[in-house]
Amino acid sequence: MSGRTAGLWLALLAASAAGTAILEWIGLSAGLLLGPMVAAIAFSARGAGLSLPRPLFVGAQAVIGCLIAGTLDIGTFARVVTQWPLFLGVTAATLGASSLLGYLLSRWRVLPGSTAIWGSMPGAASAMVVMADAFGADARLVAFMTYTRVVCVAGAASILAAALGAHHGGDWLVTMLAPAPLIPSLATLAVAGIGAVAGLKLRIPAGALLVPMAVGIALHAMGVLRMTLPEPVLAVSYALVGWRIGLAFTRETFALAAKALPRVLLSTFVLIGFSAALSLVVARLTGIDPVSAYLAVSPGGLDSVAIIATSVPVDQPFVMAMQALRFLAVLALGPTLARAAATRFAKSNSSPSLLGEGDRDA
Structure with missing residues (x-):
């Protein structure tokens, strides 16, 4: 690592810490996620050229997987079975709305080919980028779409939580310094590490998140291990x-997507609005609070929603169960839906474009 790169990482760390402190001070939830996220966008957009080493992100995903596992138990699964029409209906509605928006963006040629279809899939951002690249879509633009949605959803959820008084308060630093039980913490970290390696070896999409989550859920549900993670480990993983x-928002990506940005943002806000309306229905049917209902159906990444859900007093098992179900549905059905929509798009490729001829060639 060069001296310049090391200096940039130190500056990013300082900016992230400052951003986190400001967001927590003003009462926004998940400052430990949003502060580093905003700082990284600013640095990357200014051409810092930083890239997070893959092993660090894999480790963070594994920790988040164990965090999710700790919120789920036998009662949660019984709830899913009892309310299966609701869970399946919400999942189908979100997938359907996302697929329709992606198809329309492709039909209107806001983005080339099937890129918009892949980029509109809710959740499983990293997996969608990899699979989109394998099926010939522009992975850079897919990443831009998915992470733009994640940023918007995370911001909207945090603002909603603060507006409805669902923020824990300014005790985050005290909480982070609180001691954690040693043996359960070491065992949980072992599950995270071994599960991440197994997920990568097995080449499971998002395996670094899913395998530790699955193993953790099994151990937690059977009462073998209570998933315990030290707050500093969580804070580093959030960052x-x-x-x-x-850091996915590079200068090159911004330049590539600049002309499509207004429509991408519009589609993101439409999907957020649809999810908000759907959450009102869910809240009315289940009697849960609005923040829990919104987090449960919000079209952000599973990892980012998990971080927000654990930073505010919400119905965590319900949120995680709904998000995990949709995450698995996206992994299982996302490629099929994207291929079907892309095939339909190819058949109607002669449709009028919203972009000019010069934009189309670009």
């Missing part, structure tokens, strides 16, 4: 996830 998202 790494924020950096991973923020």
Whole structure:
């Protein structure tokens, strides 16, 4: 690592710490995620050229997987079984709305080819980028779309939580310095490490997140291990996830997507609005609070929603169960839906474009 690069990382760390402190001070939830995310976007957009080493992000995903596992138990699964029409209906509605928006963006040629279709899939951002690249879409623009949505959803959820008084308060530093039980913490970190390696070896999409989560859920549900993570480990993982998202917004990506940005943002806000309306229905049907309902159906990444959900007093099992179900549905059905929409788009390729001829060639 060169001296310049080391200096940039130190500056990013300082900016992230300052951003986190400001966001927590003003009462926004998940400052440990949003502060580093905003700082990374600013640095990357100014041409810092930083890239988070993959092992660090893999480790952060594994920790978040264990964090999610700790919120789920037998009662949660019984709830899913009892309310299966609701869970499946919400998942289908979100996937359907996302697929329709992606198809329309492709039909209007806001982005080339099937890129918009892949980029509109809710959640599983990293997996969608990899699979989109494998199927010939522009992975850079898919990443831009997915992470733009993640940033917007995370910001909207934090503002909603603060507006409805669902923020824990300014005790985050005290909480972070609180001691954690040694043996359960070491065992949980072992699950995270071994699970991440297994997920990578097995080449499971998002395996670094899913395998530790699955193993952790099993151990937690059986009462073998209560998933316990030290707050400093969580704080570092939150920052790494924020950096991973923020550093994806490079100058080149902004330049590539500049003309499509207004429509991408519009589609993101439409999807957020749809999710907000859907959350009102969910809240009315289940009797849960509006913040829990919104986080449960919000089209952000599973890892970022998990971080927000654990930083505010919400119905965490319900939020995680709904998000995990949609995450798995996206992994299982996302490629099929994207291919089907892309095929339909190819058949109607002669449709009028919203962009001019010069934009189309670009």
